[in-house]
Amino acid sequence: MVWDAADYSCGYDTTLGILANMWMHNIDVWSERFCIIGPYFLYWTLLLRQARAGQLSLEGARDSMRARMHTARPIEFPYGPNGTSIDRIARILLPETTHATGHRWCPACGYQDMEVYNLLEPYLCTALSDAQRAAYPTGFPVSEWLKNHLSSTMTGCPVCRLNTHRIRLQMRYKVNTVPPIMIITVDCGNMLFSRSLHFDVDGTMIVSRLRGIIYGGSAHFTSRYISAHGSVWFHDGITTARNCVEEGHIDSMDLHSLTHARGKTALTLIYALEE
Ligand SMILES: [Zn+2]
Numbered sequence: 001m002v003w004d005a006a007d008y009s010c011g012y013d014t015t016l017g018i019l020a021n022m023w024m025h026n027i028d029v030w031s032e033r034f035c036i037i038g039p040y041f042l043y044w045t046l047l048l049r050q051a052r053a054g055q056l057s058l059e060g061a062r063d064s065m066r067a068r069m070h071t072a073r074p075i076e077f078p079y080g081p082n083g084t085s086i087d088r089i090a091r092i093l094l095p096e097t098t099h100a101t102g103h104r105w106c107p108a109c110g111y112q113d114m115e116v117y118n119l120l121e122p123y124l125c126t127a128l129s130d131a132q133r134a135a136y137p138t139g140f141p142v143s144e145w146l147k148n149h150l151s152s153t154m155t156g157c158p159v160c161r162l163n164t165h166r167i168r169l170q171m172r173y174k175v176n177t178v179p180p181i182m183i184i185t186v187d188c189g190n191m192l193f194s195r196s197l198h199f200d201v202d203g204t205m206i207v208s209r210l211r212g213i214i215y216g217g218s219a220h221f222t223s224r225y226i227s228a229h230g231s232v233w234f235h236d237g238i239t240t241a242r243n244c245v246e247e248g249h250i251d252s253m254d255l256h257s258l259t260h261a262r263g264k265t266a267l268t269l270i271y272a273l274e275e
Pocket residue numbers: 106107108109110111157158159160161167
């Protein structure tokens with residue numbers, strides 16, 4: 001999609017562009033999956049069908065999505081030379097459904113807290129602790145962050161505390177389903193992207209693949225799209241416009257090199273269920 005210089009569109013160009021590429025390359029699989037995610041994904045699928053049939057340009061499809069977001073939340077999705085944030089787009093696109101539940105327990109005394117916690121939503125924001133930064137000086141893998149996010153807690157064991165032991169409770173969790181699309185905000189300088197995320201769902205290993213990276217800097221967003229087979233493509237609505245530029249295969253690229261793209265830093269990752 002070509003960037004709209006009158007009504008800044010790079011937030012939509014990047015996010016919707018990655019989703020459009022995925023859909024175009026495997027229409028059957030992604031039409032089915034997009035329809036169950038939520039109303040915005042359903043609408044995007046209808047618009048992509050019209051674009052594919054030549055009834056609408058991809059920019060026209062983007063503008064229709066944008067209009068719908070603007071109607072729902074005009075302050076968050078403005079027109080004119082004002083961008084929105086990827087965070088806002090992710091929050092409106094994805095439902096706040098829970099895909100994993102857990103309860104806290106103590107590894108020392110076996111105490112179990114009966115409250116059920118909701119743990120895995122399709123939109124996640126990473127934040128690293130000082131200890132995590134120190135443990136992985138060259139970059140904290142997203143897969144490791146996710147494992148920690150699901151299994152660790154900040155709460156001490158109330159039973160052990162009576163015996164003056166300080167033991168932190170852990171989360172015993174169960175992944176029930178894997179979101180078809182996960183959008184993860186990353187702490188760019190410190191995160192190392194994982195090519196795939198693995199989830200144990202009732203003994204079956206479900207894989208979610210890195211399919212898109214959104215970069216930001218100097219009030220503009222650009223993106224990389226990664227095909228199901230691993231080829232990496234760069235897109236900038238200003239400089240590459242309607243084209244994506246092929247850069248190579250993800251397996252032959254240094255993962256550190258993906259943290260930046262032409263002077264901008266990675267902000268958001270899009271993971272998708274393996275096709
Ligand atoms: Zn305990």
